[in-house]
Structure formats: C-alpha cells, structure tokens
Amino acid sequence: MTHPPSPQPGFQQRPAAPAAPAATSRRPGDFAPAGAAIPVGDLERAASLITTISRVFQSRVVGQENLRLTLLAALAAGGHVLLESVPGLAKTTAASALASAITGSFSRIQCTPDLMPNDIIGTQIFNYGSGTFTTQLGPVHANVVLLDEINRSSAKTQSAMLEAMQERQTSIGGEVHHLPEPFMVLATQNPIEEEGTYVLPEAQMDRFLMKEILTYPRPAEEHEILDRSTAGSLTGPRQAVGSVSLDDVRFLQTMVDQVYVDPAVKRYIIDLVFTTRGSGPRPVPNLTQSVRVGASPRGSLALMRVGQAHALLHGRDYVTPDDVRAMRYGVLRHRLVLTFDALASGIKPEQIIDAVFHAVPMP
Numbered sequence: 001m002t003h004p005p006s007p008q009p010g011f012q013q014r015p016a017a018p019a020a021p022a023a024t025s026r027r028p029g030d031f032a033p034a035g036a037a038i039p040v041g042d043l044e045r046a047a048s049l050i051t052t053i054s055r056v057f058q059s060r061v062v063g064q065e066n067l068r069l070t071l072l073a074a075l076a077a078g079g080h081v082l083l084e085s086v087p088g089l090a091k092t093t094a095a096s097a098l099a100s101a102i103t104g105s106f107s108r109i110q111c112t113p114d115l116m117p118n119d120i121i122g123t124q125i126f127n128y129g130s131g132t133f134t135t136q137l138g139p140v141h142a143n144v145v146l147l148d149e150i151n152r153s154s155a156k157t158q159s160a161m162l163e164a165m166q167e168r169q170t171s172i173g174g175e176v177h178h179l180p181e182p183f184m185v186l187a188t189q190n191p192i193e194e195e196g197t198y199v200l201p202e203a204q205m206d207r208f209l210m211k212e213i214l215t216y217p218r219p220a221e222e223h224e225i226l227d228r229s230t231a232g233s234l235t236g237p238r239q240a241v242g243s244v245s246l247d248d249v250r251f252l253q254t255m256v257d258q259v260y261v262d263p264a265v266k267r268y269i270i271d272l273v274f275t276t277r278g279s280g281p282r283p284v285p286n287l288t289q290s291v292r293v294g295a296s297p298r299g300s301l302a303l304m305r306v307g308q309a310h311a312l313l314h315g316r317d318y319v320t321p322d323d324v325r326a327m328r329y330g331v332l333r334h335r336l337v338l339t340f341d342a343l344a345s346g347i348k349p350e351q352i353i354d355a356v357f358h359a360v361p362m363p
Helices: 040-060 065-077 091-101 117-121 155-167 219-231 246-258 263-276 297-313 321-326 328-332 340-344 349-359
Strands: 081-084 106-110 122-127 132-137 144-148 169-172 175-178 184-189 210-213 291-293
Touching: 040 065, 040 091, 040 246, 040 297, 065 081, 065 091, 065 184, 065 210, 065 246, 065 297, 091 106, 091 144, 091 184, 117 122, 117 155, 117 169, 122 169, 132 169, 132 175, 155 169, 155 184, 210 328, 246 297, 263 297, 263 321, 263 349, 297 321, 297 328, 321 328, 328 349
Parallel strands: 081 184, 081 210, 106 144, 144 184
Antiparallel strands: 122 132, 169 175
8 A cells, every 4th residue: 555645734643652662662572472362273264265365365356455355354353344446447347256256145336326225225016916025135245245436325325235235234124134144245435536426324324434545556466367358267267265164254254263362452543543533642633633533442443353353364363553554544543533624635545644653652
C-alpha cells in the first residue's frame, strides 16, 4: 500500500513519543500467554488451510497482496469487507475466487436504484393450487455475497442489508431465516462516478469490519495479466489448485477466538481509539478540527479481532502491537468522520490514522 501524503496545513502531528526505557520495553514474545493458547497441531492445520486459500486466490487474481490479506483476515474473523476502486481491478474475480476456495455458495447482486429489499432477502409467493404461501429465499442467503456498487441502491434497500450483516438473519413475512455459516459480504463502490448514488450511512459503514482501497497493478503484474489472457487462464486455472470445506472455515474462525490478547495490547487498542475521539494519553493537536466523529466501540473490537486474525495468519497464537498496526488503515479509514474543513483541505483518513498511531506509545 502506498504511503499517504503529508498532512495539509491546519492538521499537525505531535512529535514521536519518546522510546520507553530499556528496563520496561517488551519484546514480541512478552505478549505471549504463560501456556500455549492454541495446540501446535491446530496451528499447523490453520497454516495449511490459509496456504490453500491463498493458492486458490493467487491462481485467479494477479497481485493485490493487500486485498488477499484483507479477505483472509476478514474471513477468519467472520467480518464483512467494503471494497473501493475504479472498475476493472478484479473485485468480482476476487470475491468468486474466495468463494471457490472455501467450496461455498456465491451470489452476485448488481445494485441499482430500483433494486428492492425483497430482491435481496427474498419474498413469499402465493401458490394458487394449494392456496398457501411459499417462501423463496433471496440471493443474500449464500456463504459469500458480492454487492456490486452498493452505493447505487436506495436507502431502503441498504437498510435491508443491516439485519443480514449484523444479525446473520433475514425476516420474510414475519418468519426469521438464518443465513448460512460462514457468511461474508463483499460490497464494492466506485469512487469516481457519483451520479445516481446514495452515500452509505455511517451505521452501515460501521458494520464492515474493513474497508480496502484497491490500487492499479504494477507493470510486472499487468504483464502477467496479459500473459494469462493469451494462455487462456485469466478467468481461472486450467487445473484445480485445491479448496477447503466450510467446516475448515468454521475451524479457522474458532481458532481466531482462541488467539490470546495481552491486557497491555488491549490497553493499547483503547488508547488508540480514544485518541481518534480527541482524548487518549497523548491527544493529537488540532485533531478535532479534522475529525468530527472518532471510531466507535466497534472500532476497538475490530482492531482486536483483526489483530487476532493477523496473528493467526502468521502462525502465532498471541497478538502483538505490530498485529494491531499491520491493518490499521483497513480497520479505521471508514470509521472516522472528517470535518468539512478537512475534506476541503484534502486531508485523507490515512493521514489521521498515522498521526494517531504516531502519538500513542507502543507497549
């Protein structure tokens, strides 16, 4: 991921926090529990599953390493992802590749202004022969759901997704239908075309565990795209490269629950989130001039959950502060509401996130 530009005038970063004395500094291993949080055999199984999913993803998608890590972390953590990019950067391909890697059902919903809630969650159909209603479940009842251009759907349709994303269920004709497990929503939005779009409300933005911004491929990666196209393997490999079962995915999510989080790491997360709200142990000067609303408690939960998933992806059963920092942009960039002055000055959420992490001393 490219580094964000320097902050604009009116938004200042506090100088770096002084290093902790050597006597109190902690090595990464100091955050480990007294005993193993996850048995070695389970860690090895998790590593094998992650390798298999990554191999399937890389066989379908060229480059996009940040996207791969984001999708893997969100899948293991049981969260949803909002993808933002210009057209043609493999958002749909990545979603279908993830679904094929976990042998799960996949649905793609193209959002339009006339899309109705029943088109997503399902409806009841009257059977004239029997004189009864039968329920027809909508495409949201799948393991991986791609909501293409979610900001083109109306507010009424967007609100219909809140129950599905948060409660993992839908209500049709007064009857509750539970969604399959695992369940993951990948929503996309195009930042360059605003005609006929509806801005996602903050309540729904907060439901996404992470927001990933896709970038253009590097020259070597685009060259590989052309090579795959001429070889006829762009849309998929000629030979299957493996897959994992839905039970395996549920196992991964259970392992994330068991990853140990040291009290010092939890305190670090709390300090970071409170700093986004203008307080914290070392408040960032002029932050309230740029940030109207800081991260909610869901931000704290997301930082910890993604930190646990990131630790598991790297073969550890405990979280370090580096795990919290590793995916900070994806977790926080959509949880900060910037002021009009900040938007007018061109300040990016990533700049504010960097300033917050720069100010809060690591344990």
